[in-house]
Amino acid sequence: MQRTAGKVIVPFFISHGGCPHSCLFCDQRRISGSTGELPSPEEIREKIRLYLDSSARESVEVAFYGGSFTMLPLHRQRGLLAPLQPLLDSGRLSAIRLSTRPDAIDPVTIALLRELRVTLVELGVQSMDDEVLAASGRGHNAAHTVAAFSMLTAAGIAVGGQLMPGLPGDTPSGALRSLRALLKLNPACLRIYPTVVVEGTELARLYSSGDYSPLSLDAAVSLGARLLHTALGAAVPVIRMGLQATDLLSGPRGVVAGPYHPAFRQLVESELCYDLLLKLLHQRVGEVTVGAHPSWLSTVIGQNGATRNRLKAQGVRLEKVLPDPGSSLHELAVTCGGITRKGNIVTDLQYCEAEGRHV
Ligand code: SF4
Structure with a gap:
């Protein structure tokens, strides 16, 4: 159905x-x-x-x-x-x-x-x-x-x-x-x-x-x-x-x-989530907790933990991805070093030709 x-x-x-x-x-x-x-x-x-x-x-x-x-x-x-x-x-x-x-x-x-x-x-x-x-x-x-x-x-x-x-x-x-x-x-x-x-x-x-x-x-x-x-x-x-x-x-x-x-769509949405996480982290490294709409947790983590692995390569440890019923579908809240920053994949990203990704 x-x-x-x-x-x-x-x-x-x-x-x-x-x-x-x-x-x-x-x-x-x-x-x-x-x-x-x-x-x-x-x-x-x-x-x-x-x-x-x-x-x-x-x-x-x-x-x-x-x-x-x-x-x-x-x-x-x-x-x-x-x-x-x-x-x-x-x-x-x-x-x-x-x-x-x-x-x-x-x-x-x-x-x-x-x-x-x-x-x-x-x-x-x-x-x-x-x-x-x-x-x-x-x-x-x-x-x-x-x-x-x-x-x-x-x-x-x-x-x-x-x-x-x-x-x-x-x-x-x-x-x-x-x-x-x-x-x-x-x-x-x-x-x-x-x-x-x-x-x-x-x-x-x-x-x-x-x-x-x-x-x-x-x-x-x-x-x-x-x-x-x-x-x-x-x-x-x-x-x-x-x-x-x-x-x-x-x-x-x-x-x-x-x-x-x-699951092509999820791959695409995970890509945008990853770009937004990088932007919200603002080059900070360390342990990170992410809050997201309850239906988006696996999209944030990525298939087979892809986002976790990509962040790890940047020196970021994705500790937890927690459901946040207050978040809209496209919104993420990133907490790192006691500081929380929120963003939205639609309104807070723009495409950068030079980098070939959303920033
Ligand atoms: S994709 Fe082309 S060939 Fe196939 S049903 Fe549509 S119009 Fe016809």
Whole structure:
């Protein structure tokens, strides 16, 4: 069961559904772990019923992920959305979200989405650089994204954006430019998926012939920290970073190269925590205690104690990381030598080009 910011989301994966394109990186079946069959109205109702029965909450959200929902024939889109209408009427379903391509939004589609009360559309923006989009075989350009945001927003439908740093032709500074261009469109939320090479895709062929090099995990974490910090600074929630782990992706015929990590977001957040700790320590060394939001303790410590080890190399002994219910999610309090300093990864860090990290 997926929970996002207190919401329970009932996911349906529409693999390659309605999509005539073949982006270099895409194998929706492996990425989503789905068979590609569209669920029947009975299957939709039954799955939602199971979620409602097992949730203490009064209502849930439905999300159609993967593929390109609005490229399905209109009667198929209606067939997926119509069974949800009585649940919206009863208040047991609070919202419907779906994902699609920026060039699959037009007035006819928007009329259907409005009639069937879709709340949020997530656009597979991937990049705002036309050369990167062309090199990735996307078949749309940045102008399609701008137009889709404009049409959906005017219709009162919230819009989210997905970005894929590390596509062919992309660079860290290009990925940052894409994010800034996307933020100007006022997205309701973002997903950031660093590009990975999946077996059986055209990108895998380019990789094996030496014509494509993915970001290393370290480079993706470092870039991810910059992108996350920028998005949070613009008060736009990043609802996912890195692909969700599936058996197919983790298996021998899944990801063949690239920055795939089942806890990618935590790596990124730990990086920002480390930068903030260094800043708050202000070159002091010795024993340190850190207070953090109770849900962030393992993020501060880092995977396999990574932060502890990095601080040790700087002459700092991370003694304890204690829950501080008074702290906000992004806030840390560092006590060293009897002095406590507080800081926030969003408001108290800025990126330093010379050092290549946040200071
Ligand atoms: S548009 Fe989406 S579903 Fe279609 S090939 Fe590209 S990534 Fe895959």
